[in-house]
Amino acid sequence: MIVATDLTKRYGDRVAVDGVSFTVRPGHVTGFLGPNGAGKSTTMRMVIGLDRPTSGTVTVDGARYADSPAPLRAVGALLEARALHPGRTARAHLRWLAASNGIPDSRVEEVLGLVGLGAVAGQRVGRFSLGMGQRLGIAAALLGDPPVVVLDEPVNGLDPEGIRWVRTLARSLAAEGRTVLVSSHLMSEMALTADHLVVIGRGRVLADCPMPQFIAEHAASFVRVRSPRAGQLAELLRRSGADVTRDGDELHVQGVDAATTGELAAGAGLALHELGLVTSSLEEAFMTLTAGSVEYAAARPAAPRTEVTR
Numbered sequence: 001m002i003v004a005t006d007l008t009k010r011y012g013d014r015v016a017v018d019g020v021s022f023t024v025r026p027g028h029v030t031g032f033l034g035p036n037g038a039g040k041s042t043t044m045r046m047v048i049g050l051d052r053p054t055s056g057t058v059t060v061d062g063a064r065y066a067d068s069p070a071p072l073r074a075v076g077a078l079l080e081a082r083a084l085h086p087g088r089t090a091r092a093h094l095r096w097l098a099a100s101n102g103i104p105d106s107r108v109e110e111v112l113g114l115v116g117l118g119a120v121a122g123q124r125v126g127r128f129s130l131g132m133g134q135r136l137g138i139a140a141a142l143l144g145d146p147p148v149v150v151l152d153e154p155v156n157g158l159d160p161e162g163i164r165w166v167r168t169l170a171r172s173l174a175a176e177g178r179t180v181l182v183s184s185h186l187m188s189e190m191a192l193t194a195d196h197l198v199v200i201g202r203g204r205v206l207a208d209c210p211m212p213q214f215i216a217e218h219a220a221s222f223v224r225v226r227s228p229r230a231g232q233l234a235e236l237l238r239r240s241g242a243d244v245t246r247d248g249d250e251l252h253v254q255g256v257d258a259a260t261t262g263e264l265a266a267g268a269g270l271a272l273h274e275l276g277l278v279t280s281s282l283e284e285a286f287m288t289l290t291a292g293s294v295e296y297a298a299a300r301p302a303a304p305r306t307e308v309t310r
């Protein structure tokens, strides 16, 4: 597992990572989320020894990455902007990495097949598309069959099939008992991939909890109900202590659950055309939590007009 303790990284006056502590456990996909500039890449670089912490520590399976004799066997990492020699073929690139870590060539062919690059393994990587480059980076990460896998924005540049492939791969690596840490800007994708979340903002941990708990604590939910007699229903719900927002024949209800809403309507003989619970997405929960810690925020568009009957 990965254990970060009071991890801090300063660049001059700038604090990129500010006393971050978290544990990434085996058997789960842990999503690493944060707005632009939150410190995700810096943290991941410190995990694999590419950056030195200013203070604090991060260990992988109890040891510092830099102390590992064969690092690719300890942690597999895909980091953004990986330097590739453009004139080298994909196969030659992986063989070179394998040789420097005491990994047999047969494993190169295995990972090429695993990431779907077998047919283009003889092509120069300088000609690779962004998506092919990402697959090659993932192949390199898996080369040493490592117990810990760190993927920074692995779905960047991938098409929908590729995105789904990364999701399945991450989940199967976790199911094999590995420790998997994945960052992504695609919240809908993260919601499908990760079962645990570490959220950072301005270099600090904002949340560290299982995905369902994060949604429950940070996502708003309300009952949506449609009725041709929405005005009467709104009045009834309000008298029962609900907060009600009306937009035409649609009501958004908070403070009273869907079952009670249905019972109240039935008791008063009011027809319903729709009744259900709406829970906001991971993206909305994330936006709510990190609203105060974004570096670059655009002005929000005006909210659509709704009639409030309270």
Ligand SMILES: Nc1ncnc2c1ncn2[C@@H]1O[C@H](COP(=O)(O)OP(=O)(O)OP(=O)(O)O)[C@@H](O)[C@H]1O
Residues within 6 Å of the ligand: 011, 014, 015, 016, 017, 034, 035, 036, 037, 038, 039, 040, 041, 042, 043
């Ligand atoms: N080498 C560096 N020198 C100076 N400042 C840096 C350096 N690397 C990162 N930073 C700063 O540290 C902060 C955290 O950057 P980092 O790249 O870790 O964030 P991130 O969460 O990965 O962001 P993004 O999602 O935009 O990639 C940013 O303010 C960034 O400008």
